Amino acid sequence: MKSLERVVFSTSLVIVSVIYGCVAAAFGWFPSDIVAAGFSQANAITSRHFLAPRKYDRAGAKTFDAATLQPGLTLISSMWPEPGGWYAGLRLIDHAGTVLHQWRVNPDEVFSEVRESTVRLWSWEIRLEDANIHGSHLFADGDILVNMESIGSVRLDACSQVRWILDEGSHHSIAEDDDGSFWIPALDYWEEPEVMARSGEYPGLDAPLINNRILRVSPKGKVVEDISMLDVLYANDLHRYFARSELSTGDVLHVNDVEPLSAQIAEEYPLFEEGDLLVSIRNISVVLVLDPKTKRVKWHASHPFVQQHDPDFIGGGWVGVFDNSTDPAGGKMLGGSQIVALRPHTNSVRVLYPGAHSEPFYTEIMGKWQLLDNGNMLLTEARTGRVIEVDPSGRTVWEWINKPFDDRVAEVAEGTRYALTPEQVAQWPCGPGVAGEES
Numbered sequence: 001m002k003s004l005e006r007v008v009f010s011t012s013l014v015i016v017s018v019i020y021g022c023v024a025a026a027f028g029w030f031p032s033d034i035v036a037a038g039f040s041q042a043n044a045i046t047s048r049h050f051l052a053p054r055k056y057d058r059a060g061a062k063t064f065d066a067a068t069l070q071p072g073l074t075l076i077s078s079m080w081p082e083p084g085g086w087y088a089g090l091r092l093i094d095h096a097g098t099v100l101h102q103w104r105v106n107p108d109e110v111f112s113e114v115r116e117s118t119v120r121l122w123s124w125e126i127r128l129e130d131a132n133i134h135g136s137h138l139f140a141d142g143d144i145l146v147n148m149e150s151i152g153s154v155r156l157d158a159c160s161q162v163r164w165i166l167d168e169g170s171h172h173s174i175a176e177d178d179d180g181s182f183w184i185p186a187l188d189y190w191e192e193p194e195v196m197a198r199s200g201e202y203p204g205l206d207a208p209l210i211n212n213r214i215l216r217v218s219p220k221g222k223v224v225e226d227i228s229m230l231d232v233l234y235a236n237d238l239h240r241y242f243a244r245s246e247l248s249t250g251d252v253l254h255v256n257d258v259e260p261l262s263a264q265i266a267e268e269y270p271l272f273e274e275g276d277l278l279v280s281i282r283n284i285s286v287v288l289v290l291d292p293k294t295k296r297v298k299w300h301a302s303h304p305f306v307q308q309h310d311p312d313f314i315g316g317g318w319v320g321v322f323d324n325s326t327d328p329a330g331g332k333m334l335g336g337s338q339i340v341a342l343r344p345h346t347n348s349v350r351v352l353y354p355g356a357h358s359e360p361f362y363t364e365i366m367g368k369w370q371l372l373d374n375g376n377m378l379l380t381e382a383r384t385g386r387v388i389e390v391d392p393s394g395r396t397v398w399e400w401i402n403k404p405f406d407d408r409v410a411e412v413a414e415g416t417r418y419a420l421t422p423e424q425v426a427q428w429p430c431g432p433g434v435a436g437e438e439s
Contacts, residue, residue: 048086050079050132051408055384056401061097065397069095069389070372070417073425074400076387077133077146077414080104081405088133090144092418092425097400099432100425103160107131107148110162134413137174137182142428147171150187155221159430164221168213173257173310181224182217183277185255202230204239206248212255214277216292227292229253229281236297241284254283257310261289265315270345271299278319280311287311287321289344299344306334309367317343320352322369322379331362339369339377353377355394368414380415387415 063069074093079086089104108128128151135147142158153166153174168186175183188211190198195207202209216225230253233239242252257280266274276298277290285307288300305323314320318341327333338361339353353369354361366382375392385402402409 048079048130048410050086050130050411051405052383052385052411054404054407054409056386059401059403061093061095061398061400063095063398065391065395066095068374068376068391068397070374070376070378071419072417073100073420073422074378074387075136075138075414075416075418076400076412077136078385078402078412079132079410081410085129086410088131088148090133090136090146092138092420093400094422095398100422101142101158101428101430101432103144103146103156103158105133105146105148105154105156105160107151110154110165111148111151111167132411132413135170135172135174135184136414136416137176138416138418140424142425145174145182147174147184153184153217153221158428166217166221166223168215168223170215172255173259175257175259177216177260177275178262180219182219183258183260184215184217185258186213186215187211188213202234202239204242204248205230205252209249210251210253212253212281214255214258214279214292225292227290227295229255229279232290232295232297235295238286238288238297238300241281241286241302245284247283251283253281256280256282259312261313265313268315268317269313270317272344278311278313280308280321282307282309287319287342301342301344304340304349307365310369312369312371314341314371317345319344320369320371322367324364324367325362326364330364331360336360336362337367337381339379353379353390353394355390355392358390358394359396361388366411366413368416370416372417373419378415378417380412382411382413385409385412387412389417 075090076093077090080089087104089102091099092101093099111128131149131151133146134149137145143155145155147153147170150169150171152168153170155163157163170184170186172185177183190209192207195209212229214227215223218224259278261269261272261274261276263274272289277292279288279290285305286300286302289298291298305321307324307326308321309324310322312320320339320341323338323340325334325337338351341350341352361381363381363383368380370378372378376389378389380387387400388396389398390396402412
């Protein structure tokens with residue numbers, strides 16, 4: 001009988017607690033605020049789309065061959081943990097991993113006057129406070145221009161203070177043109193009324209629909225040119241790739257990079273002219289070159305890459321592409337990600353990475369690459385939180401890996417080498433903020 005009484009008492013206590021908890025939550029009674037804060041903090045730490053399973057059993061920076069490194073400092077874009085949550089930021093590090101400067105962005109504050117607390121991102125909604133930095137450009141004086149994951153762009157000074165905001169749903173890459181303007185992808189999210197109104201323009205597509213635009217933005221943050229990529233594809237008979245990829249709704253394009261052909265190397269590309277745009281459209285695995293004046297596509301390719309990122313004009317008539325080689329087996333089907341080069345005027349293709357001495361390398365989404373002045377490459381293995389420098393043979397000469405959070409790691413959107421010295425950075429206002437810390 002005593003055992004039964006204890007069971008009845010415990011059960012009754014649980015029932016009463018649950019009922020009180022529901023009532024307290026509804027009316028804001030104690031301890032609802034404490035519980036809500038606890039849940040919020042737990043969610044802030046543990047449930048983030050930018051965290052991926054940890055792949056490597058090490059962290060921090062390591063140099064394997066100092067004699068072959070490209071000089072300079074590396075800019076790392078990621079999400080960084082702090083008590084109570086994460087913040088979007090960038091850190092400028094030396095080869096030892098020491099943080100020499102950092103910038104941080106609170107998109108919930110920066111965009112609070114122009115955006116709701118959530119924004120539609122591809123096929124889901126994301127809270128502003130969870131938005132990552134995706135695309136950046138560092139100026140010599142410590143200013144930095146960043147894209148906040150399909151929300152907008154913001155230029156910050158060296159102290160992370162806002163200079164200007166561009167509220168255009170901008171995302172992914174930022175590329176500077178010869179005249180100091182910037183080319184930036186942006187998006188529009190169309191519900192059924194907008195799509196129905198445009199059904200004659202884009203036959204076969206359905207709501208909801210995301211249209212990617214390419215913006216030319218002045219140094220002061222004003223849009224001076226706006227190109228619709230749906231218009232470009234349909235006008236150039238390239239919408240056939242929607243059928244091949246079986247895409248007719250949602251994020252049918254996913255433009256992730258746009259880069260102008262500079263006057264310095266334009267003569268090396270017989271098919272193109274200065275100012276032509278190199279564009280990557282991930283979801284249909286297409287890279288193309290577009291004349292922004294006439295909107296005519298001069299060249300396009302959809303092989304040998306799969307859901308690629310970051311095509312670059314690399315000189316000699318070559319276009320280098322970060323080929324994710326995304327597959328359903330986590331890189332095992334196609335062998336992992338690679339860097340491929342295409343030469344449009346000779347129809348040539350070659351693999352720049354991996355080489356005979358390369359380690360396994362794979363990121364199913366995101367990813368960046370940079371051809372360095374000494375012939376090395378800087379590669380961002382985004383979802384593993386890793387940035388490596390490799391020599392022309394594919395051998396790793398330097399690496400940096402993000403610190404893990406339990407069994408996960410925060411992705412790195414971009415790693416970029418800048419020709420800067422610690423002495424130059426020391427002249428900027430507002431020091432590193434994490435002095436002496438190794439990132």
